Amino acid sequence: MIRKINPALWTGRTDHVENRSSFRYHQVIEIMDIDEIAPAPEACAIIGFECEEGVQRNKGRLGAAQAPNALRGEISKLPWKFPANKRIIDIGNIACLGNELEEAQQQLGFAVEKLLSKKTVPIIFGGGHETAYGHYLGVRNYIGKDASLGIINIDAHFDLRSYEEQISSGTMFKQILDHDPNSRYFVAGIQRFGNTQELFDRADELGVLYEYEENIHHGNFVNLQTALTAFIEDHDYVLLTLCSDVLNAAFAPGVSAPSPFGLEPSLVRSIIQLVAAHPKTVSFDISEVNPMLDENNRTVKLGAYLANEAIAAFLGRYRT
Template sequence: MITKESYQPAVATSWTGRIDGTDADFLRWHQVIKVVDLLQAPLPVLAPNEKGMVLLGFASDEGVRRNKGRTGAAEGPAALRKVIANFPAHFNAHTILLDAGDVLCKNGQLEEAQEVLSEAVKAILTAGYLPILLGGGHEITYGHASGIRKYAQKQRVGFINFDAHFDIRVPGEEGPSSGTGFWQLAQDCKQSGDTFNYLALGIQKNGNTRQLFNIAGEEGTTYVSADAFHLNDKDTLFAAIQHFLLQVDMVYLTTCLDVFAAPFAPGVSATAYNGIMPGGLFLQCYRAILQSGKVVSADIAELNPSLDIDNRTAKLGAALIFEIVMAYCGEDLSL
């Protein structure tokens, strides 16, 4: 249940930016986005010819703290909004873009915040919108994906994670963290009799213990290492992606910004000096997943503005959000 203690509605005045004009060809996101309050009213009903997207922040880094990382990701949603506000609106009048505000994690109550997030995601999906979540630490995964599973019922849900880490740790004394989300989902799938469909892309051998590789194997995880991106191994990457997509009906897509090389993503808890490059082969993979038509919800995780340099990481995360929106609207990203 969404409560006023765990939720902060969006504020229209927070959406500002450059104005080149008010005709359709001049518009930017801050000029077309509308704010909604999930506590006050249901989302607007979409007409048959309309597509709708809802931005929702998860202002939490409690999971990062529990995982002994560098906190600050709770400010990620605000930083992402600031960048995407000035994006040009390359979509038509039949596209509805809403900001539903932030789910909050107060007083370290991560499990409660994740439950609220799952209910919000389910409500957005039920209303026919595409949820685009703004993190926040990667503890966003468990709440986000749980909401998708509630909505999906018996449809086959697949989890695709661009990440240097499996995030499949067994919870420790402090409980679930930013590194346990996929282990939690694996247990939930077992309990409900569902297959745990998990594809991890960009995994670093120097970022995961042997135990984590063992757990990933025990849970049936499919993964492709960062080497495939470094060595331009397109065949391996696309074979893994296409095979995975054939096994599922809908996809939860999450991108942990620490999958990228540190010069492009310095603003994360755990930087990767040898992370993948955010252009070329990565974009081909990302777009192939988005254009499959199976992505029902997506998020960006681990942006820590306090560690960022010249907003590089925020701009990279925002660029991925732009990719998600354009693909959902059926817009051609080629020039």
């Protein structure tokens, strides 16, 4: 079940009550039930996934379940740069009850599928990175089993661990690739010493495309841009997922697994802008922001800014 959020989460400075050029997110957000949304091809809809059961199973540090509302609190303050025909909707949160991770992922999948059927772009605020599997379920159900799906993950880790004993925040993409022959997987930001050799071997066996963190820098971004564009063009649809532990820990200390050699925020922003602006990309999630581990709200604020970049890129396709 999707729970409506408290409208008080959407608050911030008000420079003008009528002049749209002065508006911020909190002045344009539409809080509604998912069934109330009419087909809205020029809208993005935020859905929160209050879940960290996958992180707990993966023996990670807890706190990411608090991220959806924390991210709302920060993005609500940002300027809204679009005219009245561009919409931002909030349909509420899905919560994982107890240890019922699989059920929560199914519920997220149903919501994502329904939003896509309404021609509305899902913007998912996780939660642990197990968010990505529910995200995938919704996209796959919407596009059908025969369409080719490209999954782009901005991440320091492959998340290709075995799920024979239990699924977790580290198993999603192996789950997908083992059972979906029409999905392929590209990871940008892989840490050479953040993954075991077994995981590198498994990635190669499964045909995963990846780019090392150390090879992604401003002077070399064009190579990643070329690779990502080719990957997108090879598929009918694309989903984009961001695991916040890909970011350099100096900028993002509030994650379950901080990366001292992670990517700079400006590079992650460039990847999001590139992928989300492409017409084949249908959805976005941000995961692993952990307010409990944050310092002065830095990671939450950065996460909100990066989510805003995705929203701006999606809505920018429809500029009038």
